[in-house]
Amino acid sequence: MKLDKIEHIGIAVKDIGEASEFYQDVLGCQVSQEMDVPERKLKIAFIDVSGVKLEFLMPTDDDSVVSKHIEKRGEGIHHICFQVDDVEKAAAELAEKGAELVDRPRMGAEGKKIVFIKPKSTHGVLIELRQR
Numbered sequence: 001m002k003l004d005k006i007e008h009i010g011i012a013v014k015d016i017g018e019a020s021e022f023y024q025d026v027l028g029c030q031v032s033q034e035m036d037v038p039e040r041k042l043k044i045a046f047i048d049v050s051g052v053k054l055e056f057l058m059p060t061d062d063d064s065v066v067s068k069h070i071e072k073r074g075e076g077i078h079h080i081c082f083q084v085d086d087v088e089k090a091a092a093e094l095a096e097k098g099a100e101l102v103d104r105p106r107m108g109a110e111g112k113k114i115v116f117i118k119p120k121s122t123h124g125v126l127i128e129l130r131q132r
């Protein structure tokens with residue numbers, strides 16, 4: 001197992017338009033086009049800060065997992081995503097070592113394979129692994 005780098009940090013927001021406006025107008029960031037991820041009941045957008053991205057996650061439905069996160073903890077950091085060489089291999093290795101995965105590796109919004117590790121296993125951080 002080797003983590004390449006932080007690929008992005010996921011931030012749960014209530015209103016992606018308002019969040020984008022703040023990061024654009026106040027912090028001077030360039031925000032990407034909003035994307036719909038209907039299968040996760042999310043709208044997402046990215047900011048790139050010299051290669052480290054922020055991923056805004058806005059729930060589009062009350063039963064989205066991000067809605068539950070916002071209900072419990074409010075807006076803020078939702079997950080950290082690390083880039084790895086091979087998500088399938090990483091998932092197999094994690095399972096073998098007793099780490100709990102949220103689900104099987106699957107295709108992410110940007111057409112790259114991803115998998116999530118439960119915060120229970122990582123000392124409180126939801127970790128996403130993303131194929132290089």
Ligand code: CO
Pocket residue numbers: 008010055079081128
């Ligand atoms: Co992510």
